[in-house]
Amino acid sequence: MKYNFGAGPCILPQVVFQEAAAGVLDFNGLSILEVSHRHKDFVAVMDEAIALTKEALGVPDGYSVTFVQGGATLGFTIAALNMMRERKTAGYINTGTWATGAIKEAQKVGVDVNVFASSEHKNFTYIPKNYSIPEGLDYLHFTSNNTIYGTQFHAFPSTDLPLVCDMSSDIFSKQINVADFDLIYAGAQKNLGPAGATLYVVKDEVLGKSSSPFLPTYLDLKQHVEKESMMNTPPVFSVYVAMLNLRDLIAHGGVSAMEQRNNAKAALLYDEIDRNSQFKGAVATEDRSKMNATFLLNDETRAADFDALWKGAGIVGLPGHRSVGGYRASLYNALPIESVKVLVDVMKEFERKA
Ligand SMILES: *Cc1c(COP(=O)(O)O)cnc(C)c1O
Numbered sequence: 001m002k003y004n005f006g007a008g009p010c011i012l013p014q015v016v017f018q019e020a021a022a023g024v025l026d027f028n029g030l031s032i033l034e035v036s037h038r039h040k041d042f043v044a045v046m047d048e049a050i051a052l053t054k055e056a057l058g059v060p061d062g063y064s065v066t067f068v069q070g071g072a073t074l075g076f077t078i079a080a081l082n083m084m085r086e087r088k089t090a091g092y093i094n095t096g097t098w099a100t101g102a103i104k105e106a107q108k109v110g111v112d113v114n115v116f117a118s119s120e121h122k123n124f125t126y127i128p129k130n131y132s133i134p135e136g137l138d139y140l141h142f143t144s145n146n147t148i149y150g151t152q153f154h155a156f157p158s159t160d161l162p163l164v165c166d167m168s169s170d171i172f173s174k175q176i177n178v179a180d181f182d183l184i185y186a187g188a189q190k191n192l193g194p195a196g197a198t199l200y201v202v203k204d205e206v207l208g209k210s211s212s213p214f215l216p217t218y219l220d221l222k223q224h225v226e227k228e229s230m231m232n233t234p235p236v237f238s239v240y241v242a243m244l245n246l247r248d249l250i251a252h253g254g255v256s257a258m259e260q261r262n263n264a265k266a267a268l269l270y271d272e273i274d275r276n277s278q279f280k281g282a283v284a285t286e287d288r289s290k291m292n293a294t295f296l297l298n299d300e301t302r303a304a305d306f307d308a309l310w311k312g313a314g315i316v317g318l319p320g321h322r323s324v325g326g327y328r329a330s331l332y333n334a335l336p337i338e339s340v341k342v343l344v345d346v347m348k349e350f351e352r353k354a
Contacts, residue, residue, distance in 0.1 A: 003339040006317030007147055007292060008169065009189040011334045012241070013248050020241045032240050037233050042240075046229055049239050052246035053199065056255050057171075059178050062204050066224040067197040067242075069235050072098070072168040072187035074219075075198050076105035079164050079183055081212050082202075082221045084111050085138040088211060093157065094118035095127060096146035097323065102166060106141070109212060123324075124149040126284035133159055139182065145170035147190070148321040150294030150328060151287040156180060162206065170291045171199070172249060173333055174259040182206050183221075188238050190291075191333050193245055196238030200224070249333070258333050265331045265340045266290035272344045278302070278351050282326050296326040299354075306350050313346050315339075 004011045023032040028041050035042050050065045059065060068078070079102070083090065089112045092103045100120075106113050114137065117128035124146060133140065139162040145152045147169040157163065162182035171186040178184065182203045189195040200221055207222040217223055223231055229239075249258060270288060273279045273295045282294035297303055310318055320326040329343060 001314055003313070003315045003342050004317050005315060005329045005331075005335070005339070005343070007190075007321070007328060007330045008187075009195050010191075010317075010330055010332045012193065012245055013334045016241060016244045016248055016334075019244045020237075023240060023244075024237075027240075032237060035236070037230065037236055042236060043230070045240050045243050046234065049243035049246065050229065052243060052250060053201070056246055056249055057176065057178055057201065058255075059201055063178060064202055064204055064207075064225040066200050066202070066221065067229045067234060067239050068200060068218075068221075068224050069196065070198060071195065072166055072185060072198055073101065073105075075166060075168075075185040075187070075200070076102040077109060078200070078219050078221065079141060079166075079185060080106035080109050080111050081215055081219050082210055083139040083141075083162060083164055083183060083206065084109070085209065085211050087136055087138050088112055089114060089137050091116050091133060091137045091140045091161070093128060093131075093140075093142040094120055095143055095151060095153075096124040096149045097321075098147065098166060098168070099141075099143040102141055102143065109214075111138075119151075124151065125282065127151050127153055127287040133157070133161065137161055139164050141165070143168075145289050145291050147289075147292050147330075148324060148328075149283060150289045150292045151283050152289035152291065154287070162203075169332075170289075172255055172258065173262050173291055175255050188242055193240075193242030194238050196235030197242060199242075245334075261337065262290050262331065262333065265335065265337050266293065268337065268340050268344060269293050269329060269331065272347050276347050276351050278306075278354055279347065282320075282324075291331055293329045293331060294320060294324070294326060295329075302350075302354070305353065309350050310343065310346050313342055315343060315346065318343075 117131035141164040143166045164183045168187045169190040184201040186199045188197045320328045
């Protein structure tokens with residue numbers, strides 16, 4: 001038995017692994033891996049994945065959902081290309097590696113990026129709050145959860161500008177108001193399914209309004225929406241497993257029930273980080289992520305002892321991202337609270353041995 005705290009690709013519900021495995025062997029007589037994406041059986045999977053996404057997120061009328069290959073990294077480019085208007089100027093909040101990546105890709109396709117708020121000067125250990133948003137921007141982009149640093153927006157930027165968000169690592173983890181956004185995107189492999197598909201939730205009004213002189217067909221969200229996510233071969237298996245996972249999410253009470261479970265998991269771990277004399281949190285308390293809890297040892301010389309303890313307990317995926325070090329416990333939807341209890345017990349044992 002392993003307790004997987006990995007940051008992505010990450011744990012999915014065990015029942016989803018079983019159903020996915022069954023589909024590899026037998027999906028209406030073929031393997032899901034060999035079925036034509038144009039076959040009505042797979043078209044039904046795609047339609048259900050889109051419908052369940054709308055149900056789970058409460059996507060209102062006037063919005064479309066589409067799955068595209070290429071990861072959230074391609075989403076950086078797709079967001080910029082689809083949201084740029086005549087001014088070609090956008091505001092970005094820089095809260096970490098992924099936000100920085102989004103900024104760079106926007107600049108590469110000709111957006112004049114105004115980084116009006118950033119926590120870079122403090123190694124991205126907090127979420128900027130008291131900023132003023134400049135005038136004349138085409139859109140505002142931010143990253144709702146900073147997977148690497150372990151910070152999360154607990155209140156979203158308040159603006160009349162079209163709001164664009166990379167929600168890769170906290171989508172489906174808590175209730176959101178989709179109507180606040182013009183575009184949401186999320187790579188599948190953090191809370192949705194295996195890597196391969198990226199989810200886009202887009203306001204229909206924004207489709208077809210790009211000012212870019214170069215908009216490849218594949219990067220035009222209007223095309224993907226009109227072709228019902230079937231412009232070319234979609235990431236069939238990723239969408240299939242995402243659909244199974246969404247069925248499971250909804251069967252267990254949907255996003256609101258998930259949010260309560262996630263709150264309980266995060267509280268259990270952060271309470272221990274704060275109580276335990278051997279550990280400290282890595283980021284500003286009020287900005288702590290409920291998906292990726294980062295923490296540090298007070299005494300770095302004990303690292304080998306702690307590593308031996310958690311590895312011995314069957315925990316995997318606990319080291320922090322290679323760029324920041326320390327520890328990161330990812331508490332994605334499918335991680336059971338029992339796994340958090342195992343980690344907390346290990347932390348207590350480590351304290352006793354100090
Ligand atoms: C993982 C991650 C990405 C990158 O996703 P890929 O699918 O690997 O391109 C981007 N943004 C955030 C917030 C992430 O957590």
